[in-house]
Amino acid sequence: MRETENTPNTASGLRIAMILLGIAVTPVLLSSSSLGNQLSGSQLISVVMLGGIILTLLSAITICVGEKARLPTYGIVKYAFGEKGAVAINILMAISLFGWIAVTANMFGHSVHDLLAEHGLEVPTSLLVALGCCLFVASTAFGFAVLGKIAQVAVPVIALVLCYILYVATHGTAPVLESVSQMNTGVAVSTVVGTIIVLVATLPDFGSFVHNRKHALIAAVAAFLVAYPLLYWAGAMPSALSGQGSLLGAMATFGAVLPAALLLIFACITGNAGNMFQGTLVVSTLLTRFPKWQITLALGVLAAIVGSMDIMAWFIPFLLFLGIATPPVAGIYISDFFLYRRNGYQPTS
Numbered sequence: 001m002r003e004t005e006n007t008p009n010t011a012s013g014l015r016i017a018m019i020l021l022g023i024a025v026t027p028v029l030l031s032s033s034s035l036g037n038q039l040s041g042s043q044l045i046s047v048v049m050l051g052g053i054i055l056t057l058l059s060a061i062t063i064c065v066g067e068k069a070r071l072p073t074y075g076i077v078k079y080a081f082g083e084k085g086a087v088a089i090n091i092l093m094a095i096s097l098f099g100w101i102a103v104t105a106n107m108f109g110h111s112v113h114d115l116l117a118e119h120g121l122e123v124p125t126s127l128l129v130a131l132g133c134c135l136f137v138a139s140t141a142f143g144f145a146v147l148g149k150i151a152q153v154a155v156p157v158i159a160l161v162l163c164y165i166l167y168v169a170t171h172g173t174a175p176v177l178e179s180v181s182q183m184n185t186g187v188a189v190s191t192v193v194g195t196i197i198v199l200v201a202t203l204p205d206f207g208s209f210v211h212n213r214k215h216a217l218i219a220a221v222a223a224f225l226v227a228y229p230l231l232y233w234a235g236a237m238p239s240a241l242s243g244q245g246s247l248l249g250a251m252a253t254f255g256a257v258l259p260a261a262l263l264l265i266f267a268c269i270t271g272n273a274g275n276m277f278q279g280t281l282v283v284s285t286l287l288t289r290f291p292k293w294q295i296t297l298a299l300g301v302l303a304a305i306v307g308s309m310d311i312m313a314w315f316i317p318f319l320l321f322l323g324i325a326t327p328p329v330a331g332i333y334i335s336d337f338f339l340y341r342r343n344g345y346q347p348t349s
Contacts, residue, residue, distance in 0.1 A: 010211045013218025015152070016063075019206065020223040021231070022151040023274030024196050025158055025267035026104050028228070029235050030315065031195040033247045036236030038183035044236055047185060051192030052229035059200045060220040062330055065337050066207020067216040069345040073204045074285040077329070079345060080336035089329055090282050096198045096326065097279040098306075099318050101136070101272055101299060105307030108132035108268035114248060115261035126308035133307070135269055137300035140276035154270040161263045162234050165247075168256045169238040192232060194323035200224075201330040205278055276300070 011019075039047060069076050073093070078086040109129030116123055183191075203220075210216045238250035238260075251260035280296045287295060 009209075011209050011215075012211060013215035014222060016206050016210050016215070016219035017222040017227065018151040018155050019274060020199065020203075020219065021227050022155050022158075022270035023199055024223070024228060024271070025155075025231065026107065026264075026271035027100065027195045028231050029247055029264060029267055030103070030107065031191055032232050032235035033239040033244070033250065035183065035188060035191055035232075036239030036250075037243050039188060039236075039240070041240065043185065043188070044233060044240060047188040048192055048229040048232045048236075051189050051232070052225055054189070054193050055196065055200055055228060056220055056225040058330065059203055059224050060217055061334055062200055062203040063207035063210065063216045063220050064213055065334065065341075066204025067210050067213055068207075068337075068341070069204065070208050071204065071345060072208060072281050072285075073202045074282060076204050076333050076337075076345070079341065080333040087286065090285050092325055092329070093198075093202065094279065094282045094286065096322055097202075097275055097282060098299065098302070099322075100198070101275045101279055101303045102306040102311060103315060103318070104268050104272040104275060105129050105132050105136070105303045106309075106311055107264060108272070109307060111248070111261050111264040111268065114257065115265070118257055118261075126304075129307045130304040132268060132272075133300040133304040136272040136276050136303070137296055139269065139273040140280065140296050151270060151274075154266055158263060158266050158270070161259050161266070162231070165251060165256065165259050165263060166234050166237055168254050168259070169241050169250065190323060195232075196228070197326050198322055201326045202278055202282075205281055272303075 035047075036044065065076060066073070074086060074090050077089050081089055106129060109125045109132055112128045112132070113123060113125045206219070207216055210219060235247065238244075238247060238254070242250040242253040244250040244253060247260050247264065248257060251257055276296055276299060279299050280292050283295045283299065284290070284292050290298075
């Protein structure tokens, strides 16, 4: 059985939670804005809390599986699906993670473009997307330790800017909406959960770096029961108050585009550093002949190309694809763990 005691080169639960939040910020800001203008205030609170509880239960299990196995998601999936099945699952995960990398790169380019345009500067969006991909690759190239340091700096900055945006939105002079278009509660909860389900399904990648089970549970509770619902609620409120379907559009209503653009830029950098880290791990299991730094570089180049296209029209279908395809994978390796691996993952099994 693989060791799961405190060992060198592992991280605390709070540090893992910071990294997870850094990754989660970008998809949350994308989806929460579209959710905010379709729910009332009380509905929004109940939906994000219910979604947070569901994610906490799932993440507590998946991160503890990683802590027990001391293996990345691919290594765990091999036990449940076999070698060939694991390859198929990893192709699915690679597509999912690359999709997020490209979407985040696109979001970065457009956020910087809008920020520069506010000051009369016109720079091609494709060039800004490429610049963003260079930042993502650089922040990922030095591994998990640097990823944690980026999160420790960026996540508090993101939280402060988001608090300021929330203050401006709640004290602004935009007309208060009398009614909002309604979204079914079940669909809304599915959106809250589906936004981050790929991260939850691949939490063994981070569980394998946590000190022990206690810290794994701390990471799950701090990230998904406490911080994630607050983050989602704060990201949705500007749209709920303004009726706009995007954060930039909502904050333009309140005359505060600059902090919103800065928030999105910071979120993209931290989020895609984590996406690149996980994407590199997954692709390295499929392309074993190539060193990881070359895979990271290739992901950056491909993301610059795809992210320069008009891909946001595919965003909702992409989320639906993830929501359908990803949970069964986690469900199967969780079932395999409880049925056969509770005493550990044997290297020869």
